[in-house]
Amino acid sequence: MEMTALVFGTLPFPNQSGDKIVSKAVSAAISALFKRTGKISATVRAEPVAKLLQGSVDGFDFIGNGMLMYNGLRIEDMELYVEAVSIDFGAIFKGQVQLRQPTQATMRVMLTEEDLTNSFNTPFVVEKLQKLEYEGQSLNFQNTKMKVNDDKSLGIQSQISLGNQSEIIEVDITAQLQVEERRKLQFIDVVYQGNEQAIALGKALIDHVNALLDLDKFALDGTQLRVDRIRIRNQQIIFYGMAKIDQFPQRK
Template identity: 75%
Template sequence: MTSIVFGSLPLPNQSGDQLVSKAVSAAIAALFKRTGKIEANVRAEPVTKLLQGSVDGFDFIGNAMLMYNGLRIEAMELYVQAVSIDFSAIFKGQVRLRQPTQASMRVVLTEDDLTKSFNTPFVVEKLQKLQYQGKALYFQKTEMILNEDKSFSLKSQVRVGEASEPLNVDLKAHLEVVERRKLQFVDVTYGGDSEGIELSKALIDHVNNLLDLDKFALDGTQLRLDRFRIKDKELVFYGIAKIDQFPQRKVKAA
């Protein structure tokens, strides 16, 4: 019976779990501007469960992922729990959940990823919302460094308003997770002259208010962090993703 049903699928030589795996891989890849290798493996035993939309779970592994807002991710792993899907939507290249699910996740960001992400218009525009002495801020040449003592260093040139010369921001801090959803720079030490230090303090307050995962999550998802580690110039996060609906990329109107 299984071979009869899945033998009529529109893709020849594709079993039901392979078909769903390919659809999930394609749907996730569509959320990113560019990706390296992406692979999703759907688990269903027996495979006839798919006819009722039942999946025991699926594993997703991807690397070299560039989001449409310019943020970069070196690697991402998702291990999704048992889930119910609309199997008919698979034939349209879509993934629709019949009920919320949850996934454990591992996300890797390299030092280079962090530096390039901080220089994207997406982040720069958010940082420019900080008013310092009543004037707008213009960031350039921002650099993030992951240190061997598990701290961060942040260096940037920031022009205040119409000033002709930028101020140098030079600080070092540790990272802390608050309420599983906020990232905070703590135990901060500041370098540079007095003007640069005052600006750096205002910048830390602003960035700490900005780094709320709920502000960055895709529609229909909620991210929560359990722990992180810094090693070999990589920042690795471990946590869960609560998924109410499979996210879709929003296409801006022309």
């Protein structure tokens, strides 16, 4: 412990223990991945603390809320519990987190009904939706709303126009959400409302969205996400699963 104190005492973080220094560095590195965050904290576990000098960490716990990604998607709450990991301690003092070997973490991610609605209206998602063509015409989405119902079903409502037409088609869909192969989120048992055209357009939309909702398409570089369970309650969707981390992600 005296050697640890001596080494850390010579570094540019006076009166702070090694685990607190690393915890702050991990918090800052994760914050940098988001455009805006609410309260976030990372707590490094290392016993004895001296093992930090070899870059060994028993793990770290991360809890954050109100996290807005640069693509406009928002996460209400996220918890990561990272297993034992080996880090390049020298990089910490450059504001970087570099893993010497892959690790994995259990995760819990919560999205609110408002998060889901806002996500469907971000340019990031709208651009992907508009790649769908119907009867050879592009689709224009507006006022898309997501609703989490008391029976745990999800509702999707959107106003869609075709090409340059001014006519608005009201699409109203109710569906269950399930995960397949631990990475594909799928709307199933879908019920369509409206006239024949609205139903046909709704079916095309669900097919398109189901093809998009593959977690491998949304994961940050160096990470792989897998969902084991979905819980829907109180206008919230909670995902439980694992994150495999080959390298600490960097914001592009």
